Amino acid sequence: MTDAQDLRxxxxxxxxxxPPATTDRLEFLRARFDAGLAWVHxxxxxxxLDAPRSLQAVVDAELAAAGAPDNDPGRxxxxxxMAAPTVLRxxxxxxxxxxxxxxxxxxxxxCQLFSEPGAGSDLAALATRAVRDDExxxxxxxxxxxxxxxxxxxxAILIARTDPxxxxxxxxxxxxxxxxxxxxxxxxxxxxTGEAEFNEVFLTGVRIPDAHRLGEVGxxxxxxxxxxxxxxVAIGGSRIPREGGMIxxxxxxxxxxxxxxxxxxHQRLLKLWVDxxxxxxxxxxxxxxxxxxxNSVRAGGAPTGQPGPEGSGMKLAFARLAQEISxxxxxxxxxxxxxxxxxxxxxxxxxDFTGREAGYRYLxxxxxxxxxxxxxxxxxxxxxxxxxxxxxxxxxxxVAWKDLPR
Numbered sequence: 491m492t493d494a495q496d497l498r499x500x501x502x503x504x505x506x507x508x509p510p511a512t513t514d515r516l517e518f519l520r521a522r523f524d525a526g527l528a529w530v531h532x533x534x535x536x537x538x539l540d541a542p543r544s545l546q547a548v549v550d551a552e553l554a555a556a557g558a559p560d561n562d563p564g565r566x567x568x569x570x571x572m573a574a575p576t577v578l579r580x581x582x583x584x585x586x587x588x589x590x591x592x593x594x595x596x597x598x599x600x601c602q603l604f605s606e607p608g609a610g611s612d613l614a615a616l617a618t619r620a621v622r623d624d625e626x627x628x629x630x631x632x633x634x635x636x637x638x639x640x641x642x643x644x645x646a647i648l649i650a651r652t653d654p655x656x657x658x659x660x661x662x663x664x665x666x667x668x669x670x671x672x673x674x675x676x677x678x679x680x681x682x683t684g685e686a687e688f689n690e691v692f693l694t695g696v697r698i699p700d701a702h703r704l705g706e707v708g709x710x711x712x713x714x715x716x717x718x719x720x721x722x723v724a725i726g727g728s729r730i731p732r733e734g735g736m737i738x739x740x741x742x743x744x745x746x747x748x749x750x751x752x753x754x755x756h757q758r759l760l761k762l763w764v765d766x767x768x769x770x771x772x773x774x775x776x777x778x779x780x781x782x783x784x785n786s787v788r789a790g791g792a793p794t795g796q797p798g799p800e801g802s803g804m805k806l807a808f809a810r811l812a813q814e815i816s817x818x819x820x821x822x823x824x825x826x827x828x829x830x831x832x833x834x835x836x837x838x839x840x841x842d843f844t845g846r847e848a849g850y851r852y853l854x855x856x857x858x859x860x861x862x863x864x865x866x867x868x869x870x871x872x873x874x875x876x877x878x879x880x881x882x883x884x885x886x887x888x889v890a891w892k893d894l895p896r
Contacts, residue, residue, distance in 0.1 A: 492530070492541035494548045500525060500539075501552040510558040519561055519595040522553075528561075528594045532578065536590050544778065547729075561596045564840040568639055569593040569600035573647050575720045580664070580704045580713050589645070589666070601643035602721075603634040603667060603691060604714070608896065610636070611867050613649075614658040614711060615894065618693060620650035620665065628652075628665065628703075630673075630696040636861065640676045640689040641837050643669045647717060648698075649710045654892040661891055662710035666702040673697070682853045684833040687841060719797040721862050722805035729777070730770060736815045736851065737766035739844050743819060755822050762815050769807040776800055799875035802868040809858035809865055812843070816852040823848050 508521045522528055523537045527549050532538025553560075563570055570593070577589055592598040609616040618632025630650050640646070646667040653661035667674070673696040678686035705713040733741055744751065744759055776797075820827035830849040843851055859865040873879040886894055 492539045492545070494545055497527070497530065497539075497541065497545055497548050498552060501527060501549050505553075505556050505558065510556055515559045516595060516597070518559055520591070522558075523591050523594055527553075529574075532590075536578070536586055537594055561594060564842075565639075565642075566593070566596045566599055567840070568602050568643075569598070569645075571723070572602060572717045572721045573600045573645070576647060576664075576704060576713060576717045577666075579716050582701075584701070585666070585704070593645075598644040599639055599642045601637050601640045601646045601669070602717070603637060603640075603646045603648040603693075604717075605636045606633060607635050611864050613714075614662065615891075615896075616649060616651060616662065617896075618648075618650045619654075620652050620663060620698070623697065626700050628698045628700065630665070630667070630693050630698060632693050634691040634693070635688075636679070637676075637689045637691050638687055638861075639839075640669065640691050641678065641686075642839065645669060646691075647704075649714050651891065652710075653708055655890050656708070657888055658886065658891040658894065659711045660708060662714070663707050664704045664710035664713040665698050666704065667693075667696065667698055668702075671696045678835075678837055680835055682856060683850060684830075684835060686835060686837050718863065719799070719801050722868070723776070723797040723801040729774070732767065732770065733763070734770075735766070736812055736819075736843055737763055739851075740815050740819045740822075743822060743848075747823075750822055750824065755818070758818055759822075762811065762818060765807075766811055766815070769804070769811060772807070773804055776804060799871050802863065802871040803876065805862055806865055806868050806872065809855075812851075812855040812858045816848065816855040819848045820852045827852070 504522060504525050504527060508518050510518060526534055526537065526539035528537035530539050530541040530546050530549060531543040534540055574590060574593055577585055593600060604613060606616050606618060618630065620628045620630045623629050632650065646669055648665045648667040649662050650665065651661050652663040673694040675692040676689050679688040679690055680686045681688060740759065827848045829847060831847055841854065870882065874881045
């Protein structure tokens with residue numbers, strides 16, 4: 491079993507062979523992946539060492555102290571948090587070898603083609619079709635929406651309907667889509683912030699080889715659950731230090747502007763600070779509950795170490811806190827809270843919740859209760875799958891998708 495001492499030794503060897511000060515950034519990242527220090531809990535040969543997930547912090551600390559480059563995780567978050575664990579669990583050996591390394595190094599950006607204009611909260615109602623072609627591949631037609639990073643992406647994880655004659659959850663298949671296909675059109679969606687980090691994507695005659703299918707035909711919903719559970723942990727359960735993230739910015743504002751303080755604002759800030767700390771510690775406990783390795787296998791062949799429905803609770807807490815903290819900050823800063831630096835339409839590489847002004851945080855946080863699963867849907871998941879409460883009646887459960895009213 492790999493331990494912290496062994497990881498420090500391996501990290502020192504990496505730094506000695508590839509000094510960060512004189513090594514090209516991409517060369518260093520590739521070497522780190524090949525040394526098993528990218529995701530230490532991934533299998534050997536795929537960026538990991540079959541080590542406990544918690545030991546990743548040991549590697550990260552050693553590399554940060556040495557001034558080593560990172561892989562710009564904010565830019566490639568969809569690949570890291572959603573595509574990678576899905577490819578690892580359901581991909582073939584060839585797919586893992588092809589996609590995981592350039593995904594982690596950031597050479598290839600990924601996006602997620604899930605939501606549609608008529609299938610957001612009810613994602614299983616999606617209408618994008620994938621039809622077999624004469625060569626055994628697939629031809630995809632449809633529209634996706636709210637696609638972060640589609641303007642940057644080389645690849646996309648895509649779910650599409652392959653059988654309209656069965657109930658909606660059973661007629662979906664999961665694919666890896668080439669975003670450079672001539673049938674892919676990406677259009678920006680300008681948001682309340684003035685930026686367009688989201689997009690709508692039109693798919694017209696897009697060809698996908700069967701070798702780029704993940705999981706069995708018709709079992710795409712099962713594969714998508716792995717993506718969605720990991721997505722919610724990635725959004726709401728990321729590791730941050732005490733008083734990190736948005737609560738840290740709010741606390742810094744409070745300390746820097748004593749003239750603006752009031753008793754009411756003080757009491758509200760204290761409550762938000764406690765709530766943020768509870769959420770942070772809950773996220774840490776959730777990570778510790780994950781099995782040490784992702785490639786260990788339970789009876790029946792299902793890998794352990796996969797996030798469960800509890801991650802939905804973390805994402806719920808993240809959305810609520812982001813909106814409440816940003817609202818408190820705008821109120822505390824008074825007229826300064828209403829300023830905004832630039833309304834110019836642009837297509838950023840990612841979201842910066844702590845490096846921008848309060849007005850940006852306030853506006854951008856409004857989307858947190860929609861993206862990554864609406865809060866209303868996540869409340870249902872927590873109620874039914876975590877608390878064991880009776881499910882809501884679903885009259886369309888056994889109805890063929892083609893017979894559903896639209």
